[in-house]
Amino acid sequence: MEYTQDVSHEYTSTGLNHRKLLMWIFLGSECLFFGSLIATHMINRGASDLIHGQSPACLLDIPVTSASTFVLLMSSLAMVLAVNAVDRGNIKNLRIWLFLTALLGSGFLLFQVYEFNLFVDEGLTIGTNLFGSTFFTLTGVHGTHVTIGVIWLLSVLIISFIRPQMFIGNPLNVDLVGLYWHFVDIVWIVIFTVVYLVGSFGVTCAG
Amino acid sequence: MATVNTVINGMLNRPVNPTGLLSWITTIDHKRIGILYGTTAFIMFIIGGIEALMMRLQLSSAEAGVVSPEVYNQLFTMHGTTMIFLVIMPMGAAFFNFIIPLLIGARDVAFPRLNGFSYWMFLFGAILLNVSFLTGGAPSVGWFAYSPLTDSTYSVGHGVDYWVLGLQVLGISSLAAAFNFIVTIVNMRAPGMTMMRMPVFVWMTLVVSFLLVLAFPIITVAITLLLFDRMFGTTFFDTTAGANPLLWQHLFWAFGHPEVYILILPAMGIVSEIIPVFSRKPLFGYTVVVMSGVLIGFMGWGVWSHHMFTVGLGPVADSAFALITMFIAVPTGIKIFNWIATMWGGYVRFTTPMLFSLGFVAMFVIGGISGVMHSVAPSDTQQSDTYFIVAHLHYVLFGGSIFGLFAGFYYWWPKVFGRVLNEVLGKISFWLIFIGFNVTFFPMHFLGLDGMPRRVYTYAEGQGWEFWNIFATIGVFIIGLGVFAFLQNVWHSHRHGEKAPADPWDGRTLEWSVSSPPPEYNFARIPTVKERDAFWHYKYTEDSENRPVPIVRGAAEEPEPEPGSIHMPTPSYYPIIFAAGLTLIAGGLLSHISVSIIGGILAVDAIYGWAFEPPVEPSATDADGGH
Numbered sequence: 046m047e048y049t050q051d052v053s054h055e056y057t058s059t060g061l062n063h064r065k066l067l068m069w070i071f072l073g074s075e076c077l078f079f080g081s082l083i084a085t086h087m088i089n090r091g092a093s094d095l096i097h098g099q100s101p102a103c104l105l106d107i108p109v110t111s112a113s114t115f116v117l118l119m120s121s122l123a124m125v126l127a128v129n130a131v132d133r134g135n136i137k138n139l140r141i142w143l144f145l146t147a148l149l150g151s152g153f154l155l156f157q158v159y160e161f162n163l164f165v166d167e168g169l170t171i172g173t174n175l176f177g178s179t180f181f182t183l184t185g186v187h188g189t190h191v192t193i194g195v196i197w198l199l200s201v202l203i204i205s206f207i208r209p210q211m212f213i214g215n216p217l218n219v220d221l222v223g224l225y226w227h228f229v230d231i232v233w234i235v236i237f238t239v240v241y242l243v244g245s246f247g248v249t250c251a252g
Numbered sequence: 253m254a255t256v257n258t259v260i261n262g263m264l265n266r267p268v269n270p271t272g273l274l275s276w277i278t279t280i281d282h283k284r285i286g287i288l289y290g291t292t293a294f295i296m297f298i299i300g301g302i303e304a305l306m307m308r309l310q311l312s313s314a315e316a317g318v319v320s321p322e323v324y325n326q327l328f329t330m331h332g333t334t335m336i337f338l339v340i341m342p343m344g345a346a347f348f349n350f351i352i353p354l355l356i357g358a359r360d361v362a363f364p365r366l367n368g369f370s371y372w373m374f375l376f377g378a379i380l381l382n383v384s385f386l387t388g389g390a391p392s393v394g395w396f397a398y399s400p401l402t403d404s405t406y407s408v409g410h411g412v413d414y415w416v417l418g419l420q421v422l423g424i425s426s427l428a429a430a431f432n433f434i435v436t437i438v439n440m441r442a443p444g445m446t447m448m449r450m451p452v453f454v455w456m457t458l459v460v461s462f463l464l465v466l467a468f469p470i471i472t473v474a475i476t477l478l479l480f481d482r483m484f485g486t487t488f489f490d491t492t493a494g495a496n497p498l499l500w501q502h503l504f505w506a507f508g509h510p511e512v513y514i515l516i517l518p519a520m521g522i523v524s525e526i527i528p529v530f531s532r533k534p535l536f537g538y539t540v541v542v543m544s545g546v547l548i549g550f551m552g553w554g555v556w557s558h559h560m561f562t563v564g565l566g567p568v569a570d571s572a573f574a575l576i577t578m579f580i581a582v583p584t585g586i587k588i589f590n591w592i593a594t595m596w597g598g599y600v601r602f603t604t605p606m607l608f609s610l611g612f613v614a615m616f617v618i619g620g621i622s623g624v625m626h627s628v629a630p631s632d633t634q635q636s637d638t639y640f641i642v643a644h645l646h647y648v649l650f651g652g653s654i655f656g657l658f659a660g661f662y663y664w665w666p667k668v669f670g671r672v673l674n675e676v677l678g679k680i681s682f683w684l685i686f687i688g689f690n691v692t693f694f695p696m697h698f699l700g701l702d703g704m705p706r707r708v709y710t711y712a713e714g715q716g717w718e719f720w721n722i723f724a725t726i727g728v729f730i731i732g733l734g735v736f737a738f739l740q741n742v743w744h745s746h747r748h749g750e751k752a753p754a755d756p757w758d759g760r761t762l763e764w765s766v767s768s769p770p771p772e773y774n775f776a777r778i779p780t781v782k783e784r785d786a787f788w789h790y791k792y793t794e795d796s797e798n799r800p801v802p803i804v805r806g807a808a809e810e811p812e813p814e815p816g817s818i819h820m821p822t823p824s825y826y827p828i829i830f831a832a833g834l835t836l837i838a839g840g841l842l843s844h845i846s847v848s849i850i851g852g853i854l855a856v857d858a859i860y861g862w863a864f865e866p867p868v869e870p871s872a873t874d875a876d877g878g879h
């Protein structure tokens with residue numbers, strides 16, 4: 046048998062980095078995870094008990110949620126610029142864009158806290174009816190993902206101050222959080238479309 | 253006592269060259285993790301077997317009083333859950349761990365610490381599930397846990413909560429392992445090991461890993477919703493609140509049917525390695541065998557509703573799922589014919605691993621055929637919830653998966669432990685298990701067709717079921733003797749076994765090119781692969797009539813590693829700490845919230861510690877390379 050004399054530490058059969066490949070497979074798995082939650086919401090559409098004599102979908106505030114969706118989309122733009130900065134080796138810009146991504150992500154979360162509070166004030170909690178169960182679980186799980194993303198972004202930001210040399214010529218650690226962040230954004234686009242836009246379609250509400 | 257040289261890094265001193273117990277707790281060597289997986293799974297196999305034995309004793313005569321109805325329900329729930337999640341899956345993982353890196357010419361898996369984490373999550377999940385027996389009752393709702401039986405109204409006590417949280421922990425373990433093996437197989441093949449040169453077992457592992465990655469999120473969602481229903485008052489499965497009554501069944505079986513292929517494909521891979529070796533022929537139709545495995549992986553997603561033929565989905569849905577279920581028998585049948593064609597005209601040696609492989613093929617054919625019978629929806633309506641189904645699923649999962657895994661035990665034992673198993677005892681164990689298995693499960697076909705319902709703790713006298721029931725119970729004792737003969741063999745081999753040579757079976761694949769047991773770094777030099785069955789072609793050439801002719805070579809072909817040239821990953825505490833933290837979070841939901849908080853702190857600590865320690869400690873490489 047022939048032996049390869051020098052298989053370096055970084056060698057991979059496909060040329061892809063191990064961790065990047067892992068992240069892609071993980072995101073594939075997450076698709077089925079969110080898919081099941083969204084399907085659970087959709088399968089019960091219209092089956093829920095009413096609240097205040099009308100469909101619980103009437104509580105959805107599409108203009109406000111459009112604003113929060115815009116904030117989250119802008120965070121993706123900031124993320125792209127952070128990845129771009131690390132690709133160019135510009136650590137200062139990397140920090141700025143990472144911080145902005147985390148800030149916009151937190152802004153989205155504040156919108157969600159506001160929305161959840163509003164719903165609870167209106168009498169809709171996770172145990173009120175089927176809509177409450179599926180809505181709070183789906184958007185809550187998504188919000189948890191965003192929270193983890195913000196913590197991850199801030200961790201990378203702090204590391205960029207402690208060990209800036211880690212990022213010179215090695216964009217991987219920023220790439221990975223970027224992939225995750227964009228995925229969480231895309232999931233929100235689906236949730237916004239399916240739960241808010243399609244969910245309100247054809248629902249008659251008083252006032 | 254354990255001695256530790258440590259490297260200061262992050263929050264804990266890192267064990268660099270631990271010995272004794274600590275070396276096992278901190279190990280990230282894929283071979284040691286494989287042994288841990290196999291040992292733990294075998295202990296669970298004994299426990300699951302005892303549960304089965306108690307059920308069979310209860311059913312051995314009409315209106316027996318061996319166990320109470322409540323305990324009987326717990327037994328069949330835990331028997332199914334144990335055998336699926338704690339025996340067959342982790343036994344498969346044991347082989348993935350030990351063998352895959354050797355088969356593809358790699359020194360370890362892609363993420364050694366993640367690998368350790370997977371094992372500890374599996375162990376802790378297994379403990380969490382079984383603790384329920386001691387804390388006021390195990391789950392008693394079946395391994396499929398249909399709603400609304402699992403609602404807090406109907407399932408009082410913590411049994412279902414243990415089931416849910418145990419499966420969450422086990423699911424994380426399986427997902428982490430599957431991510432790891434996909435990356436390992438896709439990315440860590442030796443130079444020249446193209447996808448279509450990979451051994452079939454590697455291919456089947458890849459398919460299984462993809463099934464795990466895509467199926468486990470679905471059950472994760474299902475059990476999370478169930479947990480919310482039970483703990484936070486949601487109404488996902490509460491039909492009085494308008495919930496869809498079939499949601500649980502769809503979510504469960506959309507996971508559950510791919511899970512069936514997760515259980516059987518590793519055994520198919522093992523058998524595809526063994527039959528060519530003991531027939532001295534390459535696998536017949538390699539490409540077709542691989543592609544049928546991939547096709548089974550795809551089609552496995554389109555058959556889940558055949559578990560739900562009796563819920564009334566309507567003729568269109570029933571027909572569609574019936575047809576796909578019939579079609580999935582085609583790639584499975586193709587594999588059977590390929591194994592037979594591999595043996596045809598070969599020089600067949602009936603060693604113990606070969607006997608178990610042949611047993612696998614024969615028993616799996618029986619289970620497969622009764623499976624096709626179930627695909628006929630009207631016929632299935634008659635057989636549903638009878639012992640006929642119990643017979644079918646045991647022919648597939650015991651006659652299939654467990655036989656395949658036993659074949660793997662006997663085949664790779666010399667490689668893993670460096671000692672040969674006794675062939676006479678091996679053959680005795682095979683025949684006892686084979687006969688005992690058929691005595692136990694074949695009569696269940698008759699019982700089922702006679703209308704005996706499953707999951708019922710007893711039956712009235714005079715229905716003609718007594719004879720076959722006592723017959724089946726006797727079979728369990730014969731299986732038990734067979735398993736005992738295997739354990740006796742292990743003990744005998746451990747005490748008196750011959751030292752195994754590197755290549756005891758005249759093998760075809762790369763694991764036989766290294767010593768038994770393999771060195772810590774597996775390959776002193778990474779091999780370059782030029783064709784399928786790389787090691788065979790290293791040993792043999794062919795004459796003009798395609799007969800193998802040994803190649804005469806000088807001794808000591810494999811070079812010694814240069815000192816310090818191999819950088820093996822350094823052991824770590826964080827995998828077990830992270831696993832313990834996550835398990836405590838789950839345990840806290842069953843006991844007190846403070847336990848969850850402690851678990852959360854441990855888990856966060858472990859994540860950061862893990863992220864900040866390098867896979868290989870720079871100052872530790874000399875010590876590792878020369879190990």
